[in-house]
Amino acid sequence: MPNNIPGNLHISNDVLADLAGAAALECYGVVGVCAPSPIDGIAKLLPQSRLRRGVVVRQGEEGIHVNLYIIIEHGTNISTVCKNLVDQVTFVLEDYAAVKVDAVEVKVEGVRVR
Template sequence: MPLLKQELGTVHINNEVVSLIAGSAAMECYGLVGMASRKQFKDGIAELLGRENLSRGVEVRQENDQMHIDLYIIVSYGTKISEVAHNIQSKVKYVLNDVVGIQVDFVHIFVQGVRVSR
C-alpha cells in the first residue's frame, strides 16, 4: 500500500485506488481498445472490461521497496503495438508519479489481444 508522507501526517492509498487511477490514465491513450481481464479467457479470447471494471485489468505489486504496475490491455488493430505500449507506460507513470505523488518504478504491459475498434 503506497504511503504519502506529509508534514501533517501520512496518507495511505489502497492498491485498488492505484489500479483505478492507472487504468483510467491508460484508457486516455490512443490505440488502446480497453483493459483485459488478467485471468479469464473465453475460447482463447481475452475478455474486454468495461470502464466500471478497469481495476481488474491492473495489478499493483510491491517488490523490494519498488512499486510495479502490471497492465493487461487489448490494442486496436492497425496500431503499432510497441508505440501504444510505450505511450501507456509513459502516461501511467506520469500520472501516478507527478500528479498523484506515488513513486512508481516499473509499468509492465501485457498485450492480451488485438481488436478492430468501433
C-alpha cells in the same frame, strides 16, 4: 502561520489501479483493459467500473510495480502503443498520487478492430 499536522497518507492499490486503468484508456491505440485470463485465452473488455481487475499493482522496495492487461487496436504499432502507455501511466501515478513508479509492464492480451 500554517498548521502542519503530522501523519501519514496511504493510497490503496485499488485506487492506484483505477488511476492506471483510466490512464490506459486515454492512450491512442488502446481499445480497452481486460482481465487476465490464462484458462480460455479469450480477452474480454472490462467496463470502466471494473478497470482495476485488469491492472495489478504491487508495492516494491524501490516503488510500485504495475501490470496492465490491455487490448489494442488493429493496425497500430504495438511497441509504440506500449511505450506511450508506460509513459502515460507513469506520469499519471507520479503526478496525481505522488508515488514512485519502479516498473510498468504491459501485456497485450488481444487485438481488435474498433
